[in-house]
Amino acid sequence: MKKSNVCIIGGGASGMAAAIYIKEKMPDLNVLLLEKKDVLGKKLSVTGNGRCNISNVQCPTFGDTSRFFKSIGVEIKTDNEGRAYPVSERAKDVTETMENLLLSLGVDIKKNVTVNNISKINEKGCFIVSSDKESFEAEKVIIATGGKSAPQFGTTGDGYVLARNMGHTINKLAPALVALECSNSVLGINKGVRANAGVTLFRHSYFVEEEKGEVQFTEDGLSGICIFNLSNFVRLNENTGFSDYELALDLLPEYKPTEILYILSRKKNISGLKTIDLMKSIVKPELAQKLLKDISQRIPEAKDLSTEHLKDIILMFKNVRFTITGAKGWKQAQCTMGGVSWDDFNLHTMESTVVSGLYFTGEIIDYVGPCGGFNLENAWNTARKAGKAICTEYMR
Known part of the structure; x- marks a missing residue:
């Protein structure tokens, strides 16, 4: 021996x-x-x-x-x-x-x-x-x-x-340090898109933790370093699964709402600008068009958007909500x-x-x-x- x-x-x-x-x-x-x-x-x-x-x-x-x-x-x-x-x-x-x-x-x-x-x-x-x-x-x-x-x-x-x-x-x-599976209509079509964002984790609507960095949209959820870090605070509930948790994405983390309102108030008056294109050059086009789809169908021309409409749009981009439905397993865990x-x-x-x-x-x-x-x-x-x-x- x-x-x-x-x-x-x-x-x-x-x-x-x-x-x-x-x-x-x-x-x-x-x-x-x-x-x-x-x-x-x-x-x-x-x-x-x-x-x-x-x-x-x-x-x-x-x-x-x-x-x-x-x-x-x-x-x-x-x-x-x-x-x-x-x-x-x-x-x-x-x-x-x-x-x-x-x-x-x-x-x-x-x-x-x-x-x-x-x-x-x-x-x-x-x-x-x-x-x-x-x-x-x-x-x-x-x-x-x-x-x-x-x-x-x-x-x-x-x-x-x-x-x-x-x-x-x-x-x-x-x-630990895994991508999270989520439900939200913005997913799927935006698979592979990356965006800089502020991300906040909530449990039963109460603040848990927040991170800031690049987020990657996957076919069934969200990935990226800030998502990995937040995943360590998510725990599986035997009765409710992961549904106690929610993520909120701020897709305009570098701007205050008043700053965005000033930008959009000027931009909407550009001749011929469509509402669907209002966030062009500000947010990734795949995300912008997905989030603006409903309002652009109701108000096609950007010039027709009121200040209240613009405030609603800003909130839409600074508070994109995702319900957590699952977490990736051992093979994907870091x-x-x-x-x-x-x-x-x-x-x-x-x-x-x-x-x-x-x-x-x-x-x-x-x-x-x-x-x-x-x-x-x-x-x-x-x-x-x-x-x-x-x-x-x-x-x-």
């Missing part, structure tokens, strides 16, 4: 980062990295639409992450919203750099290994990590298997089973809501408080942040914590 000092289950972002940290600090430690797929970092290689949104300058630990990547040869740049990317904007560059470093450091990598059981031999911390084909003995174990989001990349929730079997509490799991309870591990070391010598990193813990690099930062940060704690143990 192969023996190691540290066995890391999962060759994704946090698993690779933890292995690098440990081997760089303590080269003599034997580190074994087990990955169920035939490649490392499969999910990492497609993050950020293939650009790899590594982190965000708003994260308290961004400086540590930035220094880590610079130290391994990955240069980082940030955009106006604080999102950090490799300068090449290629996620695969990050994955390949990390894998090459793992090999050069002497990390023992085994692919196509699906771990189905972890057992502790004795109280001193010796574990047996088992798959269908073989077993491994290790003094320390890190579970870095990821969550259940995007199972097509190998994250199928295996780690939750392993953790639960070892006595840990797994908080209720749900797809992250997992729920996971190993914070009561079951030390937040500073990531070591289990239930089983000594066992650590958790990345998406398996009950954490989900907004879009923009916060969730990958969780992977890097928890990997550093676990790696540092393990090295400290061996230095004693």
Whole structure:
């Protein structure tokens, strides 16, 4: 049976980062990295639409992450919203750099290994990590298997089973950062249209949260970063489904109603302008014509619109309502809501408080942040914590 000092289950972002940290600090430690797929970092290689949104300058630990990547040869740049990317904007560059470093450091990598059981031999911390084909003995174990989001990349929730079997509490799991399915007549015909908007989430007509950014209209609902972020506040009700929730879109977020009224009051007097074309150059034409269709049939000529008509039109564009009917599932989810309870591990070391010598990193813990690099930062940060704690143990 192969023996190691540290066995890391999962060759994704946090698993690779933890292995690098440990081997760089303590080269003599034997580190074994087990990955169920035939490649490392499969999910990492497609993050950020293939650009790899590594982190965000708003994260308290961004400086540590930035220094880590610079130290391994990955240069980082940030955009106006604080999102950090490799300068090449290629996620695969990050994955390949990390894998090459793992090999050069002497990390023992085994692919196509699906771990189905972890057992502790004795109280001193010796574990047996088992798959269908073989077993491994290790003094320390890190579970870095990821969550259940995007199972097509190998994250199928295996780690939750392993953790639960070892006595840990797994908080209720749900797809997080997902597109929302909605009902509204503006949908369908506008599939693929994108628009800058202010978006407000309501539950039983009460304010819940708001976001601002690009919204994409899909065949059955709404997508985009701001929709993903708001989806984390939507909960399925067993009796009413998602119908307790409603979204309100402001398609003119940069303008006050009085400013729009001034613009439209002047514009409506353009000779021959049709009501259906009143919002041309202000709102995407597909959306404008869909929303103006009814009023343009009643009042074809823009010059015939009264001030009250214009106010109604402004309200129409600044408060487009959508009833939420559903949320996309695991395959489309960017992250997992729920996971190993914070009561079951030390937040500073990531070591289990239930089983000594066992650590958790990345998406398996009950954490989900907004879009923009916060969730990958969780992977890097928890990997550093676990790696540092393990090295400290061996230095004693």
